[in-house]
Amino acid sequence: MKYSKYFIPTQRNSPQEALLNSHKLMLRAGLIHKVSSGLYGYLPYGLLALRNVEAIIRQQMNKAGAIETIMPLLVPAELLQRSGREKVFKRELFRFLDRNDAGLALSATNEETFTQLIEKQISSYKQLPVNLYQIATKFRDEIRPRYGVMRSKEFIMKDAYSFHVDAESLHETYMAMRQAYINIFTRLGLDFVHVAASSGAMGGQDSEEFIVKSPVGEETLVLCSACSYKANLEKAIQQISPPKATTSSLAKLEKVHTPHQDTISKVAAFLHSHSTRSIKTLVYEYEKTADSNVWLPLILILRGDFKLNETKLEALLASNIRLASPESLEAVFHCPKGYLSPINLEKPPRVIADISLKNLSQACAGANEKDYHFIGVDMQRDIALPLGDLFSFHDISLVQENAACSNCSEKLLQVKGIEVGHIFKLGKKYSRAFQLSVQNQQGKKITPTMGCYGIGVNRSLAAIIESNNDQHGIIFPPQIAPFKTALISIGTQPEILQQSSALYDRLGQENISCLWDDRLESPGVKFKDIDLIGIPLSLIISSRLLATQQCELKIRRTGERLTLPLNNISALLAKLHAMLS
RNA sequence: CGGAGUAUAGCGCAGUUGGUAGCGCGCUUGGUUUGGGACCAAGAGGUCACAGGUUCAAGCCCUGUUACUCCGACCA
Numbered sequence: 001m002k003y004s005k006y007f008i009p010t011q012r013n014s015p016q017e018a019l020l021n022s023h024k025l026m027l028r029a030g031l032i033h034k035v036s037s038g039l040y041g042y043l044p045y046g047l048l049a050l051r052n053v054e055a056i057i058r059q060q061m062n063k064a065g066a067i068e069t070i071m072p073l074l075v076p077a078e079l080l081q082r083s084g085r086e087k088v089f090k091r092e093l094f095r096f097l098d099r100n101d102a103g104l105a106l107s108a109t110n111e112e113t114f115t116q117l118i119e120k121q122i123s124s125y126k127q128l129p130v131n132l133y134q135i136a137t138k139f140r141d142e143i144r145p146r147y148g149v150m151r152s153k154e155f156i157m158k159d160a161y162s163f164h165v166d167a168e169s170l171h172e173t174y175m176a177m178r179q180a181y182i183n184i185f186t187r188l189g190l191d192f193v194h195v196a197a198s199s200g201a202m203g204g205q206d207s208e209e210f211i212v213k214s215p216v217g218e219e220t221l222v223l224c225s226a227c228s229y230k231a232n233l234e235k236a237i238q239q240i241s242p243p244k245a246t247t248s249s250l251a252k253l254e255k256v257h258t259p260h261q262d263t264i265s266k267v268a269a270f271l272h273s274h275s276t277r278s279i280k281t282l283v284y285e286y287e288k289t290a291d292s293n294v295w296l297p298l299i300l301i302l303r304g305d306f307k308l309n310e311t312k313l314e315a316l317l318a319s320n321i322r323l324a325s326p327e328s329l330e331a332v333f334h335c336p337k338g339y340l341s342p343i344n345l346e347k348p349p350r351v352i353a354d355i356s357l358k359n360l361s362q363a364c365a366g367a368n369e370k371d372y373h374f375i376g377v378d379m380q381r382d383i384a385l386p387l388g389d390l391f392s393f394h395d396i397s398l399v400q401e402n403a404a405c406s407n408c409s410e411k412l413l414q415v416k417g418i419e420v421g422h423i424f425k426l427g428k429k430y431s432r433a434f435q436l437s438v439q440n441q442q443g444k445k446i447t448p449t450m451g452c453y454g455i456g457v458n459r460s461l462a463a464i465i466e467s468n469n470d471q472h473g474i475i476f477p478p479q480i481a482p483f484k485t486a487l488i489s490i491g492t493q494p495e496i497l498q499q500s501s502a503l504y505d506r507l508g509q510e511n512i513s514c515l516w517d518d519r520l521e522s523p524g525v526k527f528k529d530i531d532l533i534g535i536p537l538s539l540i541i542s543s544r545l546l547a548t549q550q551c552e553l554k555i556r557r558t559g560e561r562l563t564l565p566l567n568n569i570s571a572l573l574a575k576l577h578a579m580l581s
Numbered sequence: 582c583g584g585a586g587u588a589u590a591g592c593g594c595a596g597u598u599g600g601u602a603g604c605g606c607g608c609u610u611g612g613u614u615u616g617g618g619a620c621c622a623a624g625a626g627g628u629c630a631c632a633g634g635u636u637c638a639a640g641c642c643c644u645g646u647u648a649c650u651c652c653g654a655c656c657a
Contacts, residue, residue, distance in 0.1 A: 012606060012618070013593040017650055028592095037649065092656075109657070143582080143655050157657070209657090218656090422657055454657050491615055524617040531617090542616065552616090 003517040008045045010529050020216050022466035023148030025474050029533045038145025038153035048482030053461050054135055056187045057158050064180035066131040066160050071113045077103025079112035083433045094139045106139035114161040115430040125165045125440045131173055133160030149458045156457040163448045170449050174425055177453045181210050181421050189477040190463060195221055197232040210421035212463040217417040222399050226410035234311035238403035243276035246362045250376030258373045262338025264304040267373055271364055278304030279365035281340040283324040286317050297328050297349040299342045303356035306397040313396045333368055341365035343382055350390050354397045420460045426450040474534030475557050478580045483515040486535040490523045490542035500541050510573050
């Protein structure tokens with residue numbers, strides 16, 4: 001491709017709106033064009049990079065036995081009603097009516113469409129398992145789009161859906177997809193980890209996230225510094241550190257006056273105690289049954305130095321949760337926040353205690369009276385026993401900073417990352433909703449079980465750029481680079497153009513894609529632009545080099561320059577092939 | 582949806598006490614250049630986000646609206 005005939009609108013200044021390096025560079029190097037918040041178009045150069053990412057995904061998916069399809073981007077509301085997800089997605093879905101007032105949504109994910117496909121097309125176990133995928137645009141009315149294409153309203157996802165007669169078959173495909181994902185992200189050149197994750201809006205059981213380590217990521221990973229333990233922060237577990245030793249030994253509860261001490265740290269300081277001997281009380285509400293909109297109060301207690309993990313709690317209850325409204329708080333307690341606890345309540349609601357509180361004694365807790373706290377609290381005696389069936393212990397806390405690994409007791413590290421892939425065992429949630437059934441070998445009808453597997457395609461591209469750049473611009477790994485080489489002609493003399501043209505043609509014959517910078521620009525402009533757009537290798541032709549029948553090869557990543565003879569083109573081409581493979 | 586900020590040429594920005602719109606880069610034309618964002622000359626380009634108000638006079642002051650960005654909640 002001749003640069004002069006191509007379209008790469010580069011910019012010298014970073015647009016003020018971009019925060020991330022990848023976002024700035026994608027704009028500056030002319031990969032993307034912002035249409036509006038969360039809406040980006042791909043310009044020719046960016047599209048080539050995107051296509052290369054897609055090709056790697058496609059290759060590995062096909063190799064793992066998945067089969068490509070294309071399904072509509074519009075999803076009839078009827079399908080979402082059948083799965084019950086019309087309500088789950090709430091306002092995240094872009095929805096509208098067609099001319100006959102039939103409800104439609106723009107595809108945010110496609111479980112329903114694929115489940116319906118199987119419902120209509122498959123009736124025998126002989127046709128299973130099947131694993132279908134597509135690479136398609138997804139639409140989500142994000143609460144807050146940000147970071148360019150990292151989180152946008154419209155994005156490209158590879159989504160796959162597999163259908164199976166039993167759990168073993170699902171597991172086999174799940175593991176094949178897991179391996180395919182490892183291959184894909186390795187091939188993309190990303191520094192990633194895969195961790196157990198919570199399944200979010202998709203529903204289901206096992207799931208693993210693929211996360212690229214990056215300080216700008218929105219996900220938090222918990223990794224053990226010694227053993228192989230790793231998990232998403234939302235799912236991570238830790239060894240509970242013992243509470244701070246105490247010398248007091250009250251035999252029973254005692255109410256003490258604690259004027260204006262309405263936070264854990266104030267109370268602990270006031271009582272010369274410690275937050276690890278405090279009981280933190282939070283009041284939430286949870287939905288009685290999914291989407292019933294009937295909310296029940298719920299008291300959560302944690303050790304003073306722990307924080308609630310809402311995701312763990314939601315998974316535990318299998319229900320939506322929200323902070324209690326002032327009215328429902330009033331219905332349970334008759335005192336201000338800061339002095340609450342589940343001790344001696346008249347009509348206690350359900351109480352869930354974090355496992356950090358197990359066996360805690362000599363603790364302090366609110367006395368349910370303004371300016372008073374209890375001391376000498378014993379979890380078992382004062383909370384667990386009196387509450388009986390209303391009470392239970394569960395792990396509902398976030399992993400603390402510097403927490404110890406539950407496997408090996410070594411330090412857990414928290415690392416930021418970008419989620420680029422997610423695989424799930426969905427189970428029968430959708431197949432039941434769609435009353436999917438196939439006949440098994442005995443002629444009995446059974447409900448297939450499902451898996452689904454997603455990759456953020458353009459997010460992966462952004463992650464690649466985020467981790468492959470320097471002060472001069474993008475540094476594309478060869479397998480992603482829109483052009484493997486650039487040919488920079490310096491000078492306008494006929495012999496320079498002639499030599500450049502000959503070399504350009506040879507590269508074409510060798511299938512080494514090349515962007516020939518034939519523009520009438522000064523050398524500086526060409527060097528800067530080629531650096532900015534990140535082409536891995538540059539060949540330079542100038543009168544100075546031609547005088548000795550040589551050209552120069554420059555390596556973008558290292559800045560290294562090699563002078564090579566032009567009279568041995570096959571050696572030159574062999575060298576390029578070697579460096580690009 | 583809560584909180585914060587921004588809005589002036591394609592991009593980055595300045596604009597004093599309210600007095601008729603500027604800079605750098607980019608763009609166009611002509612010429613000279615060609616190893617790291619060249620030089621000279623001449624140009625083009627603006628509803629100062631939008632609406633209303635105050636004023637003899639508003640980019641600037643006041644009110645409202647919109648868009649964008651950031652933080653939070655949410656989320657493959």
